[in-house]
Amino acid sequence: MIELYAITDDATPPDPPLRAVRSDGLSALYAPSEPHEATIDELRRHEAVVEALMESRDLLPVRFGTLLADERAAARAVAERSEELAASLDRVRGAVELAVRVHARRRDADPPPRGVSGRDYMSGKARDTEAARAMHEPLAQLARENVIRPGPELLRAAYLVDRSALDRFVALVRRLQGANPELDVLCTGPWPPYSFAEGGRSS
Amino acid sequence: MSTSLAERDVALVDLVDRLLGGGVVIAGDITLSVADVDLVYVSLRALVTSVATAEEKQLLPRMGDAL
Numbered sequence: 001m002i003e004l005y006a007i008t009d010d011a012t013p014p015d016p017p018l019r020a021v022r023s024d025g026l027s028a029l030y031a032p033s034e035p036h037e038a039t040i041d042e043l044r045r046h047e048a049v050v051e052a053l054m055e056s057r058d059l060l061p062v063r064f065g066t067l068l069a070d071e072r073a074a075a076r077a078v079a080e081r082s083e084e085l086a087a088s089l090d091r092v093r094g095a096v097e098l099a100v101r102v103h104a105r106r107r108d109a110d111p112p113p114r115g116v117s118g119r120d121y122m123s124g125k126a127r128d129t130e131a132a133r134a135m136h137e138p139l140a141q142l143a144r145e146n147v148i149r150p151g152p153e154l155l156r157a158a159y160l161v162d163r164s165a166l167d168r169f170v171a172l173v174r175r176l177q178g179a180n181p182e183l184d185v186l187c188t189g190p191w192p193p194y195s196f197a198e199g200g201r202s203s
Numbered sequence: 204m205s206t207s208l209a210e211r212d213v214a215l216v217d218l219v220d221r222l223l224g225g226g227v228v229i230a231g232d233i234t235l236s237v238a239d240v241d242l243v244y245v246s247l248r249a250l251v252t253s254v255a256t257a258e259e260k261q262l263l264p265r266m267g268d269a270l
Contacts, residue, residue: 064222066231099217194225
């Protein structure tokens with residue numbers, strides 16, 4: 001069997017053991033594989049492969065764990081969606097994904113501290129939520145696209161950022177963190193455009 | 204201490220989010236799933252207070268520092 005890693009329209013052959021199969025102007029990048037246990041280490045390994053590929057080409061990352069019978073099956077599957085995939089590639093070209101999560105510095109599950117009324121505690125929470133939401137707007141303005149994901153945090157979002165705007169985006173995150181010491185702003189990346197590969201929505 | 208457990212886990216929630224919930228969906232014969240994803244989320248929630256100073260994955264500077 002083979003395992004898919006990414007779809008690209010760049011014709012540069014990947015380094016072994018990765019191979020490429022062409023289909024309708026697109027290449028599916030894959031490696032020989034067998035059904036295996038999906039562990040966290042496997043996720044990390046998979047991600048390292050995609051990130052290495054991303055260094056020298058624009059690509060759409062493929063959902064983890066996509067196994068097909070052989071090259072022909074991969075070419076067929078890509079051909080079925082080639083127009084859509086080509087359009088998605090154009091949308092993410094020259095950009096990377098950044099993840100931003102914001103949560104209150106105190107632990108949500110903690111009971112209100114002694115001496116703080118329930119009402120004050122709740123209004124503090126509401127303030128945090130508002131502050132986290134307010135961070136999204138300037139970040140979204142620096143990004144090509146964005147998507148807010150469900151999660152336990154006050155804000156869990158992904159931003160599609162031009163490579164040339166990466167430094168500005170990071171500087172903005174730092175400024176927002178500095179201006180909101182009661183919140184933790186966790187930013188990771190640059191990631192392959194996982195959240196925008198299937199047409200991310202902007203909010 | 205180089206990369207602490209908390210730092211690794213900060214990126215882990217984003218990693219799991221993306222690899223299992225994102226990416227192009229190509230009709231495959233088999234799609235693997237990760238059985239312990241729920242556990243990952245639980246352990247991350249438990250870590251919420253300890254990640255305040257965690258550095259992010261790779262290239263980005265430390266975000267926890269107020270400038």
